[in-house]
Amino acid sequence: MASGEEDGTVEEKETNNKKRTKGTIATAWLTFYNIAMTAGWLVLAVAMVRYYLQKGTHKGLYRNIARTLKFFQTFALLEVGHCAIGIVRTSVIVTGVQVCSRIFMVWFVTNSIRQIQNEESVILFVVVWTITEITRYSFYTFNLLNHLPYFIKWARYNMFIVMYPLGVIGELLTIHASLPYVRRSGMYSLRLPNKYNVSFDYYYFLIIVMLSYIPLFPQLYFHMLRQRRRVLHGEIIVEKDE
Numbered sequence: 001m002a003s004g005e006e007d008g009t010v011e012e013k014e015t016n017n018k019k020r021t022k023g024t025i026a027t028a029w030l031t032f033y034n035i036a037m038t039a040g041w042l043v044l045a046v047a048m049v050r051y052y053l054q055k056g057t058h059k060g061l062y063r064n065i066a067r068t069l070k071f072f073q074t075f076a077l078l079e080v081g082h083c084a085i086g087i088v089r090t091s092v093i094v095t096g097v098q099v100c101s102r103i104f105m106v107w108f109v110t111n112s113i114r115q116i117q118n119e120e121s122v123i124l125f126v127v128v129w130t131i132t133e134i135t136r137y138s139f140y141t142f143n144l145l146n147h148l149p150y151f152i153k154w155a156r157y158n159m160f161i162v163m164y165p166l167g168v169i170g171e172l173l174t175i176h177a178s179l180p181y182v183r184r185s186g187m188y189s190l191r192l193p194n195k196y197n198v199s200f201d202y203y204y205f206l207i208i209v210m211l212s213y214i215p216l217f218p219q220l221y222f223h224m225l226r227q228r229r230r231v232l233h234g235e236i237i238v239e240k241d242e
C-alpha cells in the first residue's frame with residue numbers, strides 16, 4: 001500500500017525531507033547540548049562536595065566554583081534560542097524569565113558583590129540549582145535517546161515542588177544581603193547631574209527585582225505543576241499562547 005508521502009507531489013516530498021533533516025540535526029544538537037550541560041553541573045556538584053570535605057566549611061566555596069557556575073549558567077541562554085527557533089516545545093517567555101533571572105543572580109549579584117559570596121543563602125541556591133539541573137538535563141538526554149528511566153522522570157516532575165521555593169528563598173536572601181553594600185558603594189548607579197541626564201539607582205532596582213518575584217514566580221511554579229500533570233498523569237493541557 002502506498003504511503004501518504006509516496007502519493008505526494010515532488011514539493012511535498014522535498015518539504016518532508018527538509019523537515020526530517022532539520023529534526024535529525026536538532027535532535028543531535030539537543031543531545032550534545034544536554035549531555036554537555038549534565039556533565040557541567042555534575043562537575044560543579046563534585047567540586048562542591050570535594051571542597052566541603054577538604055575544608056569543612058562553605059566559606060570560599062563560591063569563589064572555588066564561580067568560573068564553572070558562570071560558564072554553564074550563561075551557556076543556558078541557548079535555551080531561549082531553542083524555544084525561539086522552535087526546536088523545543090517550550091514558551092520563550094517562561095524560559096526567558098527562568099534563564100535571565102539566574103544569569104542576573106550569578107553575574108550582577110553574586111559575582112559583583114564579593115562581600116556576600118560566603119553567605120549561606122548563596123550556597124543554598126547554588127546547591128538547589130545544581131541538583132535541579134543534573135536531573136533536568138539528564139531527563140532531556142535520556143528522553144531524546146528514548147531510554148528514560150522512570151525515577152529520572154519522577155524526580156524531574158516532583159523535586160521542583162520543594163526545590164523551586166528553596167531556590168527562590170536562597171536567591172531572595174542573597175539579594176537582600178547585598179542591599180547594604182550596594183547602597184554604600186553606589187555600584188551600577190548613575191547619579192544626577194550627568195551628561196546623559198539620566199538617573200539610575202541599583203539599590204532600588206534590586207528591590208524591584210525582589211518584588212517582581214511575587215507575580216513571576218507563581219507563573220513558573222504553576223507552569224511546572226501543569227507540566228507535571230501532563231507528563232506524570234497524562235492530562236491533556238491546553239496552554240494559552242504565552
Ligand SMILES: CCCCCCCCCCCCC/C=C/C(=O)SCCNC(=O)CCNC(=O)[C@H](O)C(C)(C)COP(=O)(O)OP(=O)(O)OC[C@H]1O[C@@H](n2cnc3c(N)ncnc32)[C@H](O)[C@@H]1OP(=O)(O)O
Nearest residue numbers: 088089090095098101104132140160163164167216217227
Ligand atoms: C533583569 C533581571 C530580571 C529578574 C527577574 C526576576 C524574576 C524572577 C522570578 C522567578 C525566579 C525563579 C528563580 C528560579 C530558581 C530556580 O531555578 S530554583 C531551582 C528549582 N528550579 C526548577 O525546578 C526549575 C524548573 N523550571 C524549569 O524546568 C524550566 O526552567 C522551565 C522553563 C520552567 C521548564 O519548562 P518547560 O521546558 O516548559 O518544561 P519541560 O517539561 O521540561 O519541557 C517541555 C518540552 O520541551 C522539551 N525540552 C525542553 N528543553 C529541552 C532540552 N534542552 N532538550 C530537549 N528537549 C527539551 C521537553 O522534553 C518537553 O517536550 P515534550 O515532552 O515533547 O512536551
